[in-house]
Amino acid sequence: MRSLYGRHWSFGDQAAPSASSPDAAVYLPARNAFLLTAAARVADTHKAETIALGVLKGNPFGDASPKFLRLAGQALSEALRHPVRVKAPLAGLRKATLVRQLSPALAALSFSCINPCGRAHCGRCNKCAERRRAYHAARVADPTAYARR
Numbered sequence: 001m002r003s004l005y006g007r008h009w010s011f012g013d014q015a016a017p018s019a020s021s022p023d024a025a026v027y028l029p030a031r032n033a034f035l036l037t038a039a040a041r042v043a044d045t046h047k048a049e050t051i052a053l054g055v056l057k058g059n060p061f062g063d064a065s066p067k068f069l070r071l072a073g074q075a076l077s078e079a080l081r082h083p084v085r086v087k088a089p090l091a092g093l094r095k096a097t098l099v100r101q102l103s104p105a106l107a108a109l110s111f112s113c114i115n116p117c118g119r120a121h122c123g124r125c126n127k128c129a130e131r132r133r134a135y136h137a138a139r140v141a142d143p144t145a146y147a148r149r
Contacts, residue, residue: 009114016115016122019129023060026114026126032063033072036086040076043084051076055088056095064088095130096137108143117147124148 007013010028017025032053039051051073055064062068066088073086090098099107112131113121121128123146135142 017126019124019126021126023126023130027061030063032061032068036072036076040080040084044080044082047082049083050085050087052087052089055091056098057091057093059091064091066091095134099134099138099140104140104143107140120145120147122147 008029009016009025032055036051036053039053043049043051053064053069055069069086069088073084076084076086093101102110111121112127113125114127115122115125121131121144128144128146131144132142135144
């Protein structure tokens with residue numbers, strides 16, 4: 001399938017970015033816009049006025065910028081006809097710092113892989129490599145079950 005960006009790994013047109021790929025290779029067009037729209041629907045049902053997005057420090061994509069999050073809150077407020085704020089409470093943290101702060105049980109529930117093998121992390125993609133580096137840098141045992149090492 002071709003997107004506006006041409007062939008894209010997320011459509012299965014080519015292999016997912018590997019462990020040696022640059023972080024820019026994992027770009028998913030409108031990912032955070034989609035996530036915020038889905039969260040806004042749930043927030044509206046519960047009359048919540050704040051949505052939190054798990055953006056981390058160093059995220060290079062425009063849909064993780066403070067400007068985008070502010071404008072998204074404005075757009076969602078207009079769409080839902082009540083104030084909605086979009087916050088990024090983790091934006092000052094690197095992944096390794098977050099790994100150190102999370103309880104092991106919560107960390108074990110997180111999922112990073114962009115090329116999963118069923119419900120397991122593939123162990124070979126860019127995001128699996130990033131996850132491994134974060135656990136190593138944090139000096140925390142990685143609880144992740146990788147399909148391939």
